[in-house]
Amino acid sequence: MNNYLMGMPDLQPEELAGIRELTANMSESQQAQFFMLYTGKRKKPQEILLLTCLGFVVVAGIQRFVIGQVGMGVLYLLTGGLCLVGTIVDVVNYKRLATDYNLTQMYESSRMVGA
Structure with missing residues (x-):
């Protein structure tokens, strides 16, 4: 492992704690x-930080689309990152977004492996 x-x-x-917990009872092939x-x-x-910073210049909310939060992505897109306040909050909390x-x-x- x-x-x-x-x-x-x-x-x-x-993440490390979750991986260790989930893979503890898996076989070698399941772990692989x-x-x-x-x-x-x-x-x-x-990556999330870079995408969030691009939100200031190119397309607000792209980081939300990438992490699967389509509703928030559309909201950010239509409101300019909630008038940039949401984008600034995402810059500060980028590690939390990625970890979640x-x-x-x-x-x-x-679940896909069957463990």
Whole structure:
């Protein structure tokens, strides 16, 4: 399992704890399948930060679309990032946005593996 974790830079503590908990009772093949699924879905916090900063210049709310919050993305798009206040809040909380998204994807990947 440590080999898989080494390939996942900037893991947040909540993610690491969740991965250890979910993979504890998995077989080697299930762990391999889980990590393959999860690494494909996982978003790095820096990606969310970059997309949020692009919201100031290009399209407000793009970070919300990327993390699957389509309703908030449309709201940000139509209101200019809630008059930029929401975009500023997202810049401050980008790690939390990424971690919440990643935890959701982690549990979904675990269900797909059958653990």
